[in-house]
Amino acid sequence: MREWTSTVGAGQLARLLGPQGGAAAGRRGPAYRALADGIRTLVLEGRLPVAARLPAERELAAALAVSRTTVATAFESLRADGFLRSRRGSGSWTAVPAGRALPARGLEPLPPEAGGTTIDLGCAQLAAPEPWLTRAFQAALVALPQAARTHGDFPAGLPALRAALADRYTERGVPTMPEQIMITTGAMGAVGAICRMFVPGGERVAVEQPSYANVLQLFREAGARLVPVPMGEGLSGWDLSAWRHVLGEASPRLAYVIADFHNPTGALADDERRRGMVAAARASGTVLIADETMTDLALDAAPGGRPRPVAAFDHGGSTVITVGSASKSFWAGLRIGWVRAAPEVIRRLVAARAYADLGSPVMEQLAVAWLLTEGGWSAALEERRAELRGHRADVVAALRERLPEWEFAVPSGGMTLWVRTGGLSGSRVAEVGERLGVRVASGPRFGVEGAFEGYVRVPFIVGGPVAEEAAARLAAAAGLVAGGAVGAGLATPAGYIS
Amino acid sequence: MREWTSTVGAGQLARLLGPQGGAAAGRRGPAYRALADGIRTLVLEGRLPVAARLPAERELAAALAVSRTTVATAFESLRADGFLRSRRGSGSWTAVPAGRALPARGLEPLPPEAGGTTIDLGCAQLAAPEPWLTRAFQAALVALPQAARTHGDFPAGLPALRAALADRYTERGVPTMPEQIMITTGAMGAVGAICRMFVPGGERVAVEQPSYANVLQLFREAGARLVPVPMGEGLSGWDLSAWRHVLGEASPRLAYVIADFHNPTGALADDERRRGMVAAARASGTVLIADETMTDLALDAAPGGRPRPVAAFDHGGSTVITVGSASKSFWAGLRIGWVRAAPEVIRRLVAARAYADLGSPVMEQLAVAWLLTEGGWSAALEERRAELRGHRADVVAALRERLPEWEFAVPSGGMTLWVRTGGLSGSRVAEVGERLGVRVASGPRFGVEGAFEGYVRVPFIVGGPVAEEAAARLAAAAGLVAGGAVGAGLATPAGYIS
Numbered sequence: 001m002r003e004w005t006s007t008v009g010a011g012q013l014a015r016l017l018g019p020q021g022g023a024a025a026g027r028r029g030p031a032y033r034a035l036a037d038g039i040r041t042l043v044l045e046g047r048l049p050v051a052a053r054l055p056a057e058r059e060l061a062a063a064l065a066v067s068r069t070t071v072a073t074a075f076e077s078l079r080a081d082g083f084l085r086s087r088r089g090s091g092s093w094t095a096v097p098a099g100r101a102l103p104a105r106g107l108e109p110l111p112p113e114a115g116g117t118t119i120d121l122g123c124a125q126l127a128a129p130e131p132w133l134t135r136a137f138q139a140a141l142v143a144l145p146q147a148a149r150t151h152g153d154f155p156a157g158l159p160a161l162r163a164a165l166a167d168r169y170t171e172r173g174v175p176t177m178p179e180q181i182m183i184t185t186g187a188m189g190a191v192g193a194i195c196r197m198f199v200p201g202g203e204r205v206a207v208e209q210p211s212y213a214n215v216l217q218l219f220r221e222a223g224a225r226l227v228p229v230p231m232g233e234g235l236s237g238w239d240l241s242a243w244r245h246v247l248g249e250a251s252p253r254l255a256y257v258i259a260d261f262h263n264p265t266g267a268l269a270d271d272e273r274r275r276g277m278v279a280a281a282r283a284s285g286t287v288l289i290a291d292e293t294m295t296d297l298a299l300d301a302a303p304g305g306r307p308r309p310v311a312a313f314d315h316g317g318s319t320v321i322t323v324g325s326a327s328k329s330f331w332a333g334l335r336i337g338w339v340r341a342a343p344e345v346i347r348r349l350v351a352a353r354a355y356a357d358l359g360s361p362v363m364e365q366l367a368v369a370w371l372l373t374e375g376g377w378s379a380a381l382e383e384r385r386a387e388l389r390g391h392r393a394d395v396v397a398a399l400r401e402r403l404p405e406w407e408f409a410v411p412s413g414g415m416t417l418w419v420r421t422g423g424l425s426g427s428r429v430a431e432v433g434e435r436l437g438v439r440v441a442s443g444p445r446f447g448v449e450g451a452f453e454g455y456v457r458v459p460f461i462v463g464g465p466v467a468e469e470a471a472a473r474l475a476a477a478a479g480l481v482a483g484g485a486v487g488a489g490l491a492t493p494a495g496y497i498s
Numbered sequence: 499m500r501e502w503t504s505t506v507g508a509g510q511l512a513r514l515l516g517p518q519g520g521a522a523a524g525r526r527g528p529a530y531r532a533l534a535d536g537i538r539t540l541v542l543e544g545r546l547p548v549a550a551r552l553p554a555e556r557e558l559a560a561a562l563a564v565s566r567t568t569v570a571t572a573f574e575s576l577r578a579d580g581f582l583r584s585r586r587g588s589g590s591w592t593a594v595p596a597g598r599a600l601p602a603r604g605l606e607p608l609p610p611e612a613g614g615t616t617i618d619l620g621c622a623q624l625a626a627p628e629p630w631l632t633r634a635f636q637a638a639l640v641a642l643p644q645a646a647r648t649h650g651d652f653p654a655g656l657p658a659l660r661a662a663l664a665d666r667y668t669e670r671g672v673p674t675m676p677e678q679i680m681i682t683t684g685a686m687g688a689v690g691a692i693c694r695m696f697v698p699g700g701e702r703v704a705v706e707q708p709s710y711a712n713v714l715q716l717f718r719e720a721g722a723r724l725v726p727v728p729m730g731e732g733l734s735g736w737d738l739s740a741w742r743h744v745l746g747e748a749s750p751r752l753a754y755v756i757a758d759f760h761n762p763t764g765a766l767a768d769d770e771r772r773r774g775m776v777a778a779a780r781a782s783g784t785v786l787i788a789d790e791t792m793t794d795l796a797l798d799a800a801p802g803g804r805p806r807p808v809a810a811f812d813h814g815g816s817t818v819i820t821v822g823s824a825s826k827s828f829w830a831g832l833r834i835g836w837v838r839a840a841p842e843v844i845r846r847l848v849a850a851r852a853y854a855d856l857g858s859p860v861m862e863q864l865a866v867a868w869l870l871t872e873g874g875w876s877a878a879l880e881e882r883r884a885e886l887r888g889h890r891a892d893v894v895a896a897l898r899e900r901l902p903e904w905e906f907a908v909p910s911g912g913m914t915l916w917v918r919t920g921g922l923s924g925s926r927v928a929e930v931g932e933r934l935g936v937r938v939a940s941g942p943r944f945g946v947e948g949a950f951e952g953y954v955r956v957p958f959i960v961g962g963p964v965a966e967e968a969a970a971r972l973a974a975a976a977g978l979v980a981g982g983a984v985g986a987g988l989a990t991p992a993g994y995i996s
Contacts, residue, residue, distance in 0.1 A: 125649035133646050134639065137861060141635055148631050151623035151959075152831025185683055185855040192854065196719065217853035221694065333650025333860035335683075355715035356690065357683040357855065361862050362831035363635060461649075 004093035005204075005227050006246050008048065010055035010063035016042055017064070031066055032073035039074070040083050043094050043451065049209055049228040049246075050449040053093045054084070096450035119470045122439040124263065124415040124459035126387065128331040129380035133367075136376055140366035147362045155358065156350045157183025157338070158365040164372040165324070165338055174311045174322075179343040182350055183360045186337040187293045187325035191215055191256070192222075193349050193356065194321055194339065198287055199224045204252035206286065208238070210418070210446035210455075212263045215256060215291070227252055228448040234409035237267035240276040247284040255286050259310050261294035264446050264457040265418040266411020271307045278313040278320060288314075290322045296329040296381050299389050300412040317342050326368055328415065330380060336360060336368050388415060388460065391467065395460040398471035403478060408458075417458045421478065426456040428481040429474070436480075438473035503702075503725050504744050506546065508553035508561035514540055515562070529564055530571035537572070538581050541592050541949065547707055547726040547744075548947040551591045552582070594948035617968045620937040622761065622913040622957035624885065626829040627878035631865075634874055638864035645860045653856065654848045655681025655836070656863040662870040663822070663836055672809045672820075677841040680848055681858045684835040685791045685823035689713050689754070690720075691847050691854065692819055692837065696785055697722045702750035704784065706736070708916070708944035708953075710761045713754060713789070725750050726946040732907035735765035738774040745782040753784050757808050759792035762944050762955040763916040764909020769805045776811040776818060786812075788820045794827040794879050797887050798910040815840050824866055826913065828878060834858060834866050886913060886958065889965065893958040896969035901976060906956075915956045919976065924954040926979040927972070934978075936971035 008016075017038045042048035054060065057075065061068040075092055078084035086092040147158070156162065162178040169176035184190040195218060199205060202223045207216060209228035219226060227250045229242050238259075247255065257277060259269035269277070281288040290310035298306060314320035325337040339349060353359065371377040395417065396410055405422035421429050421443075430442035443455025462470060506514075515536045540546035552558065555573065559566040573590055576582035584590040645656070654660065660676040667674035682688040693716060697703060700721045705714060707726035717724060725748045727740050736757075745753065755775060757767035767775070779786040788808035796804060812818035823835035837847060851857065869875040893915065894908055903920035919927050919941075928940035941953025960968060 120649075123649055123651055125651055127648060128646035128650060130643065130646055134642055137635070137639055137642065141632065141639065144632060144635065145628065147831065148626035148628055148829070150625060150831070151618075151621055152626060152829050153621055153623055154831075188853070189855050214853045214856070221850075221853060331646070331650050332857070333645065333648070333652075335855070335857060335859040352719075355686070355712045355719060357687050357833070358712070359830070359833060361833040361859050363861060363865075364859050367861075 004053040004090070005051045005250055006049055007053040007249070008055065010059040012241075013039075013048075013055060013060060014063040016047060032070045032077065035064070035066070035070060035074035036077040036081075036083075039078060039094075040081070043083055043096065044453050047209075047230040047233070048094055049230055050094050050096055050451065053091050056091065117437055118434075119438045119462060119466060119473065121459050121461065121470060122441055123332075124328070124457075124461060125332045126384065126415075126461050128333060129384055132371065132376045132380040133331060136367035136371045137363070139370040139374065140363050143366045143370070144363060147366065152362055153359050154183075154362065154365075155353045156346065157181065157360060158362065158369065161365045161369040161372075164369050165340070168372060169309070169311070169322075169340055172309055174309050174340075176340060177343070180340055180346055182339045182341075182346050182353075183365060184337045184339060185357055185360055186327055186332075186335050187291060187323050188214060188218065188337070189335075189357065189360075190323040190325070190337045190339045191289065191291070192218055193352065194254070194287075194289060194323070195219060195222045195224070196356070197345075197348060197352060198254050203254070204250050206243075206246055206250065206252040206255040207448065208257060208262065209448055210264055210443070210452055211256065212258060212291070213441060213445035216446070216448065219256070224254075226448045228451070231262070231265055231267065235265065235267045235411055237262065237265070238269050238273045238277065240273055240280075243277050244280045247280045247286055251284045252286050254289060255281055256289045256291065257310070258291045258294065259307070260292055261297055261411060261414025263294060263414065264416045264441075266409070266414045266416055268412060269307060269310075271313075274307060274310050275313045278310060282314075282316065282319045286319075288320045290320055292322055293325045293328050294414045295324070297385065297388060297415060298413040299385055299392065302412070311340065318345075321345065329384070330368075330371065330377065334364050334368065336364050387463075391463040392460040394463040394467040395458060395471070398467045399458065399474075402468075402471040402475040406478075415459045415461060417460060419456050419458050421454055421456055423454065424478055424481050425453055427453060429456055429477050432480050433474055433477040436473045436477050438470050438477070440474065503549045503723075503748055504547055505551040505747070506553065508557040510739075511537075511546075511553060511558060512561040514545060530568045530575065533562070533564070533568060533572040534575040534579075534581075537576060537592075538579070541581055541594065542951050545707075545728045545731065546592055547728055548592050548594055548949065551589050554589065615935055616932075617936045617960060617964060617971065619957050619959065619968060620939055621830075622826070622955075622959060623830045624882065624913075624959050626831060627882055630869065630874045630878040631829060634865035634869050635861070637868040637872065638861050641864045641868070642861060645864065650860055651857050652681075652860065652863075653851045654844065655679065655858060656860065656867065659863045659867040659870075662867050663838070666870060667807070667809070667820075667838055670807055672807050672838075674838060675841070678838055678844055680837045680839075680844050680851075681863060682835045682837060683855050683858055684825055684830075684833045685789060685821050686712060686716065686835070687833075687855065687858075688821040688823070688835045688837045689787065689789070690716055691850065692752070692785075692787060692821070693717060693720045693722070694854070695843075695846060695850060696752050701752070702748050704741075704744055704748065704750040704753040705946065706755060706760065707946055708762055708941070708950055709754065710756060710789070711939060711943035714944070714946065717754070722752075724946045726949070729760070729763055729765065733763065733765045733909060735760065735763070736767050736771045736775065738771055738778075741775050742778045745778045745784055749782045750784050752787060753779055754787045754789065755808070756789045756792065757805070758790055759795055759909060759912025761792060761912065762914045762939075764907070764912045764914055766910060767805060767808075769811075772805060772808050773811045776808060780812075780814065780817045784817075786818050788818055790820055791823045791826050792912045793822070795883065795886060795913060796911040797883055797890065800910070809838065816843075819843065827882070828866075828869065828875065832862050832866065834862050885961075889961040890958040892961040892965040893956060893969070896965045897956065897972075900969040900973040904976075913957045913959060915958060917954050917956050919952055919954055921952065922976055922979050923951055925951060927954055927975050930978050931972055931975040934971045934975050936968050936975070938972065 057071045061071045084092050085095045162181040165181045166176040166178045204227050205219050205224040206227045209230045229246045311320045311322045322340040326334045406419050408417045408419040426443035430440050441457045443452030555569045559569045582590050583593045660679040663679045664674040664676045702725050703717050703722040704725045707728045727744045809818045809820050820838040824832045904917050906915045906917040924941040928938050939955045941950030
């Protein structure tokens with residue numbers, strides 16, 4: 001079996017390396033080292049996937065206007081460091097050194113009661129929007145007696161909620177019948193059910209690089225072979241030619257895409273990219289999971305209007321499966337998510353549910369149905385968005401003040417900043433931050449095979465003095481990591497207060 | 499690799515075949531045929547597992563006091579029918595013919611709204627116990643505002659519910675700390691989480707034969723290799739020597755046992771068997787899952803007192819993992835279950851949850867915590883048990899009147915009758931019953947590899963005229979199946995009323 005899963009052309013690599021062929025501005029030293037460093041950085045930041053075959057030395061030398069010796073020496077240096085592997089006749093492909101920290105696990109939420117004085121930015125979650133949560137359950141209590149007369153098992157979900165969600169999709173321009181909706185245990189339950197159905201044994205799954213950590217881990221646990229497609233720098237997002245290339249070459253069974261305020265980068269795909277990705281998926285026989293968990297969290301006015309839902313570009317109706325959730329739009333404590341798909345896919349998912357979680361809680365479904373049909377959802381969202389705008393401004397200002405060397409783009413929606421930690425290891429920053437009373441998720445959790453060591457994800461879910469304190473603690477962690485003074489001497493600050 | 503997974507001794511097989519060596523009472527015909535029929539019946543009813551190596555012909559002849567030719571001819575006949583496979587040097591082992599209906603899928607609950615006039619005995623579920631459900635959610639609403647101020651992600655469960663459940667185990671004689679409890683999405687979510695942790699790739703799992711259909715299917719989907727351990731006839735239940743034998747020989751990673759009002763048979767394991775199964779599991783390094791879903795449903799007074807929880811016999815604390823649920827005790831619409839295990843097992847299960855369902859709904863947990871601590875659980879259970887006693891009497895009487903040739907034992911608790919359909923195919927009865935407006939689960943769903951074709955499961959969840967009507971429809975289905983008059987001529991009775 002070949003050991004590379006995608007290829008990168010000479011022109012494409014030259015563009016990725018930038019005008020200086022990978023050399024940082026003002027950098028001095030031999031040309032081969034600049035090139036080797038540039039390629040290594042692209043791999044570690046996930047912009048060049050792991051197991052991507054590089055162009056031949058001669059081709060790359062021509063594209064970069066350097067000597068072939070420079071390229072050969074750079075490749076040799078990358079091989080020695082474990083960032084490149086080669087085999088006669090197969091060429092050379094990117095790799096990650098064996099000892100390098102891999103993105104081991106998903107994000108394990110810190111239980112609120114264990115929080116103490118820790119500022120928990122590990123999860124991108126907010127408190128519930130009141131009084132809407134209470135009102136929703138008051139209304140659900142009124143509807144409960146009727147549901148209580150049934151045995152309570154609704155494997156596809158309560159009819160009222162399925163209908164309310166179908167109407168919402170129809171309003172958003174994607175005509176939908178209730179038979180196209182299944183209620184799940186959050187978006188994770190939805191992705192899990194789709195994964196069990198389409199990835200029974202080691203199939204390929206294309207994912208954005210970076211992508212949502214817990215879903216990456218869910219796919220890994222299911223035995224999927226992840227094929228990363230690099231996201232562009234900052235908020236530039238999806239590279240259509242890379243998606244066409246990877247889908248065409250790897251023909252993955254599934255592709256998982258967060259086109260609306262991508263987690264962690266915050267990028268938003270425009271209509272053209274949505275259309276292009278759906279077309280590429282259709283052409284390669286790939287089922288495209290569109291995770292719309294963040295879709296309600298548009299924080300800035302969009303001059304040209306919001307892009308259409310990914311499913312709107314799926315004219316046959318059999319390429320896109322949409323996943324939604326109340327967790328980010330409303331509250332994670334509800335655990336209500338859903339799938340929108342073709343009726344026959346829903347039927348299969350519902351049948352398979354008998355030996356998974358059987359169904360979703362009735363009371364929660366009544367509450368969400370009320371929110372959707374009686375206006376509570378929109379009203380709560382208005383407040384939520386205003387809250388997030390404030391938090392975003394506060395977190396951005398605090399980070400810029402305390403950590404001016406950290407770089408990030410400010411997204412127009414969602415809940416997260418994807419932050420370059422100025423050359424520091426994001427894993428070490430997260431590790432030390434945990435001990436200093438601030439929890440953030442390190443970059444590698446969002447990457448495939450060790451990428452993004454130089455990143456952390458910072459959700460803007462706190463504001464005011466808490467945002468300032470979080471940035472101060474992160475700055476303290478960064479200082480310790482930069483100084484290398486981290487080790488046995490640092491006590492775990494169980495009762496840390498600052 | 500060897501093709502048999504357990505062995506049966508000559509004496510054990512002779513006992514299973516009974517005094518007449520397998521011949522039905524009053525049966526005439528050659529001795530070899532009686533023996534072949536006896537073995538076939540044992541396989542189809544699951545009392546002899548599939549892939550069990552039979553004793554050598556000479557040994558079995560001696561134990562049955564028949565000629566070796568009789569045994570050889572019986573084996574030859576079983577081989578011809580596909581119920582036995584042999585290989586020189588490996589002996590002969592039981593099998594199921596290829597064309598035989600296998601227990602394909604789990605029990606897919608019929609959504610209540612689709613019920614129409616169908617009497618749904620497919621799921622062993624009851625309507626919610628009111629006013630307790632409403633009261634529990636009223637109380638939960640009072641507690642909600644405090645929880646609403648958190649982000650709502652409690653991967654291990656709400657502290658109040660973990661503590662209430664720990665106290666309950668302690669009261670039942672199994673001292674338990676809250677750190678030993680994780681809240682899950684029903685008992686299925688609990689078994690699924692345990693399965694993902696202990697059966698990552700094709701490990702063996704010992705199961706009762708028969709066992710709960712949906713859990714069998716969950717294990718199959720996870721790639722487990724099921725090793726069935728036959729239950730005794732009627733309510734006689736667990737054969738300790740068979741358990742010791744199978745666990746000792748197959749050393750399965752997990753064993754799954756429903757010791758309290760077993761689903762589907764209704765059997766109840768006594769203390770001696772519980773102690774013996776735990777000891778056997780410890781000896782073979784097997785983790786024993788004790789599913790206590792039915793434990794609250796003791797309907798008859800136990801003269802010698804109730805057996806102790808299975809976990810009470812696990813002195814090291816690392817052999818037994820207990821699974822519980824509100825689904826049968828209270829209402830399936832809640833979707834709250836739990837795991838009780840050693841703290842380190844709980845920690846691992848909680849960490850893994852980040853890439854499964856993340857957590858359980860807060861409101862449901864508040865409701866169950868109130869029920870457990872404020873007496874609602876016990877009060878509702880009293881009513882539930884009284885209701886089930888009445889239903890049990892009605893269903894038993896109706897079946898005996900309408901289907902006197904169907905045989906079953908009346909269990910002292912739980913919700914189900916395990917019914918021998920008088921020589922008819924349980925799958926056909928279920929199929930025709932569905933069209934006649936009564937849904938029951940066929941026997942093979944509860945078995946491994948095609949066993950229990952001659953059974954259906956009938957939950958006693960209806961009473962009075964509904965129970966009578968259900969029995970009448972089942973009798974009509976049985977009549978059609980017996981007459982062989984089932985086929986294209988029978989219209990699907992969409993609006994069937996009788």
